[in-house]
Every structure is written in C-alpha cells, then in structure tokens.
Amino acid sequence: MLTEYLFYFFSVLAVFASIMVLMSRKPIHSVLYLTLAFLAIAGHFILLNAQFIAIVNVIVYAGAIMVLFLFTVMLLNLNLAVEQKKTAIIRITAVLAAGLLFLTITGASKKMDLTFKQEEVLTQIGLVKNLGKILFRDFRLPFEVSGILFLSAMVGTVMLGKKTGD
C-alpha cells in the first residue's frame, strides 16, 4: 500500500516539476525545478530496487549537471534578461503536436502485450556488486569507448570555451 502511495507521489512530483521547468519565467527557477524532478526520478529508481542507478542519478544529474547549469546561468547573468516568447500560433501548434505525440505513444502501448511471466522478484540486480560484474564482463568495450568520449568532450569544451583572438 505504501509503495503505491509513494509511486503516485513521486510521479505527481516529477510531472509537476517538469511542467514548472517550462512555466517559470526565470532560468534559475527552471534549474531548481529540474533538480526537484531529478530527485523525484531518483525516488522512482529506489522504489524499483535500482539503488546504484538512483545514487548515480543524484550524483551526476542533481549534483554535477545541475551545478553546471547553475554556473552558466550565473556566469551569463540571465536573471535580468526578459525572455521573449514565441508567437501564440507557434506555441499552440507546439502543444498540439506534443499532445498528438502523447496520444500516439499511449495508443501504441495499449496494443502492446506487456504481460510477461515473472517467477520471482530478484531484489539484488540493482546493487553495485552485480552491476559492476555485468559492466566489466559484458560491456568492457563500451566502457572504454565512453572514456574516450569523455576525453573528446573535455577537449571540445576547452576549445569552445577558450577566448580566441584577444
């Protein structure tokens, strides 16, 4: 019973925070609401027994990425800027298009057969020990390639952020 209440609580929280990201006028409020949405999704991960993913979500998203966003907002001093809006017709069309996408995906998933046999619930697959084994046994090459990806991203960021000319 408690599980269901927690599921719906986190769901409502995530959807509300995501909508508020789009509704708030100042970018800094958007960043804070986005952090709230990430924390709600981390709560979902804990409910699903995915403890490692939950912790990584909090550290990487709510920690590192949001700090990066906050730094950019403060660096550019965007709070003073008044945001221009798109024209009303574009906004209405965008919301309509998003609603149609929602209808399409939910309609398609209604037809899907999502029932599958489940003998027993394994509560251990989300732990670091288990995931680390999988990661270093079956996914060794992607893991190394992601290191190269990070290196190239770092080089690219330094190249872009460097002042050129003066």
Next chain:
Amino acid sequence: MQEITQTVTTIPIQHYVLLCTLLFVIGVAGVLIKRNALVIFMSIEIMLNSINLLLVAFSVYHNDPAGQVFVFFVMIVAAAEVAVGLALVVMVYRHTHSIDIDFLNRLKW
C-alpha cells in the same frame, strides 16, 4: 523496507509507460515552445531522464540487469553532451550577447 521494495508486484508496468510518455512529451513541448537555449537543454535532460526511468522499469520487471547498464551509458553520454552544449551556449552568448535561439537563423534558409 521489505514492503517498499516490492513495487514490481504492486504497480503494473503500464503505469510506468504512461508516466515516462508524459515526461517525454513535456520535454518535447519544451523544446518546441521555448526560445531560451538553456531551457531547451533542460527539456532535453527531462527527455533523457524519462527514457532512463523506462529502461530501469523494464529491466527490473524482466529481471535483466543489462538495462541498468544501458542507463549508465545514457548518463555518460548525457554528461558529455551537457558539457559541450553549455560551452556552445557560452560561446553563442559571447558573440550575440543573447541566448535566444531565434537569433541564430542564418542557416535556416
């Protein structure tokens, strides 16, 4: 604790599909509506996170840890993408003194 971690037996997977679709659609709407490049990045983050949640949900319901490893890789790519993207935003701001993406329409026509 025993009670909390039994989500799998009480919540049908359709609810997760619905929730993740809703979050994804909110992200799509944000990309289409907003003109602020930072908020567009945030909408992309919402979309990535909704997909992560769905992957983890299916991985748990199928007792297959590979889905959670995939989520790990998605997070890696998202972190790299945000670093490069924010550097681009800063560079655009230096050139135009604004991060309104509707100013950047020179490649449009």
